[in-house]
Amino acid sequence: MTxxxxxxxxxxxxxxxxxxxxxxxxxxxxxxxxxxFRGIDTANQRKHYHEAGVGAAIKAATARGLVxxxxxxxxxxxxxxxxxxxxxPYDPGAPIGTQVAQSFASSLEHLGVESIDSYVLHGPSRQAxxxxxxxxxxxxxxxxxxxxxxxxxxxSNVNLPQLEILCRGARVRPQFVQNRCYAVMGWDRDVRxxxxxxxxxxxxxxxxxxxRAVQSHPTIIEIATRHKREVTQVIFRxxxxxxxxxLTGTTNAEHxxxxxxxxxxxxxxxxxxxxxxxxxx
Numbered sequence: 001m002t003x004x005x006x007x008x009x010x011x012x013x014x015x016x017x018x019x020x021x022x023x024x025x026x027x028x029x030x031x032x033x034x035x036x037f038r039g040i041d042t043a044n045q046r047k048h049y050h051e052a053g054v055g056a057a058i059k060a061a062t063a064r065g066l067v068x069x070x071x072x073x074x075x076x077x078x079x080x081x082x083x084x085x086x087x088x089p090y091d092p093g094a095p096i097g098t099q100v101a102q103s104f105a106s107s108l109e110h111l112g113v114e115s116i117d118s119y120v121l122h123g124p125s126r127q128a129x130x131x132x133x134x135x136x137x138x139x140x141x142x143x144x145x146x147x148x149x150x151x152x153x154x155x156s157n158v159n160l161p162q163l164e165i166l167c168r169g170a171r172v173r174p175q176f177v178q179n180r181c182y183a184v185m186g187w188d189r190d191v192r193x194x195x196x197x198x199x200x201x202x203x204x205x206x207x208x209x210x211x212r213a214v215q216s217h218p219t220i221i222e223i224a225t226r227h228k229r230e231v232t233q234v235i236f237r238x239x240x241x242x243x244x245x246x247l248t249g250t251t252n253a254e255h256x257x258x259x260x261x262x263x264x265x266x267x268x269x270x271x272x273x274x275x276x277x278x279x280x281x
Contacts, residue, residue, distance in 0.1 A: 010073075011039070011201065011245060012037070012038045013240065013260075013262075013263050014037060014039060014245075014247075014248060014260060014262075015039040015040065015073070015203065015245060015247045015248075016029065016032040016037040016041065016247070016248065016249070017248065017249035018040065018041060018042045018050070018054050018249070019043070019048050021053070023050070023053070025049075025050035025057070026053040026056040026057045026060075027057075028251055029053065029054050029057035030060055030061055033057065033067055034066065034253075035253055035256040035257050036256075036257070036260050037256065037260065038067070038073060039073040040058075040073070040074055040075065041075045041076075041203075041247055042054045042075070042076050043076055043077035043079055044076060044077065044079065044089045044103045044104075045079040045084055045122060046087035046089070047084055051076060051107060051110040051111065054111060055111040055112045055113075058072070058074075058111060072117075073117045074111060074113060074117050075116070075117060075119075075176070076107045076120070077120040077121070077122035078099075078100050078103050078104065078119070078121055078122060078137060078141065079103075079122040079123075080122070080125050080133065080137070081099075082125065083122060083123065089106040089107075090102035090103045090106070096133050096137050096140065097136050097139065097140035097143075099140075100140035100141060100144070104116075104144050104149070104150070114149070115148065115149045115150065115151065116150045117150075118152045118175070118176050119145070119153055120153070120154040120156050120178060121134070121141065121154070121155045122156055122157070123155075123158065124155075124157075124158060125137075129161070129162065130162055130165050130166060134166075135169070138153075138166070142170070142171055142172045152176060153172055153173075153174050153176075154174045154175060154176030154177060154178060155177060155178075156178035156179065157178075157180070158177060158191070160190045160194060163177060163195075164194065167198060174200060175199075175200060175201060176200065176202075176203055176245075177191060177200055177201070177202050177203065178204075178247075179191060179202070179203070179204065179205070180204075180205055180210055181204035181205065181206065181207055181239070183210075183211045183214045187242065188202075192242070192244070195243075196243055201245050202243060202245065203244065203245045204245070204247065205249075207239055207246055207247070208248075214235060215235070217278055219274050219275065219278045220235065223267065223275070227265055229265065230258055233258055233259070233261065234267070234275075236259055236262045237266065237267055238271075240262060240263075242272060242276070
């Protein structure tokens with residue numbers, strides 16, 4: 001019997017994304033925690049993430065009394081062999097279920113914790129539909145969830161048909177979907193609508209880097225001027241107002257504070273509608 005997705009309570013308003021930071025991962029994750037971030041997104045994919053660096057930052061912040069484990073929302077991912085380089089967190093010859101178990105155990109060690117708040121399948125193994133590997137991985141993730149070591153499950157880099165298939169066939173439905181979000185594609189409108197109707201939290205990443213044209217659009221500039229805010233703050237506020245949990249990966253302390261300050265104001269419905277439609281005009 002499929003379990004319905006119930007959005008977790010007490011989620012932070014923002015996630016700090018730790019991709020592509022390499023040897024600066026520990027420093028920048030600690031900086032983010034110092035500025036007030038309490039949600040951290042990473043992956044056991046050494047090609048793009050340094051998960052152990054995230055763990056070192058958490059350890060340092062905890063030792064200083066800045067945070068404790070209960071303060072944090074920690075999210076990491078299982079990545080198939082095709083998305084990895086040679087630095088694998090599992091035996092590539094092992095069955096997929098074993099790879100998931102090995103990767104998860106490695107994540108716990110890297111992060112220095114006993115459980116993960118959200119464990120995410122880092123994208124299906126194919127572009128269309130779900131294959132046997134996807135189901136093997138998801139069933140292994142369900143076992144981790146059943147053991148109480150992952151409070152929630154999620155999936156990233158997923159299209160709507162794949163998400164529909166997963167929700168129909170999974171014993172434990174995803175509570176999170178994390179996608180790169182393009183304004184020119186309606187801010188992933190169809191996937192967001194499905195998530196909203198099924199109680200799934202939509203996490204949007206690359207909201208700035210995938211939408212550079214948006215940042216110089218007259219509509220955004222006008223709205224930012226009216227609210228006396230930065231353009232980036234308006235984009236993140238828009239994301240929150242349409243139901244997203246946004247990610248930011250900024251490496252600048254001032255920008256980190258600006259991003260968190262998006263919770264201090266709101267856009268009105270007219271402004272939200274203008275932003276939603278401006279790229280489609």
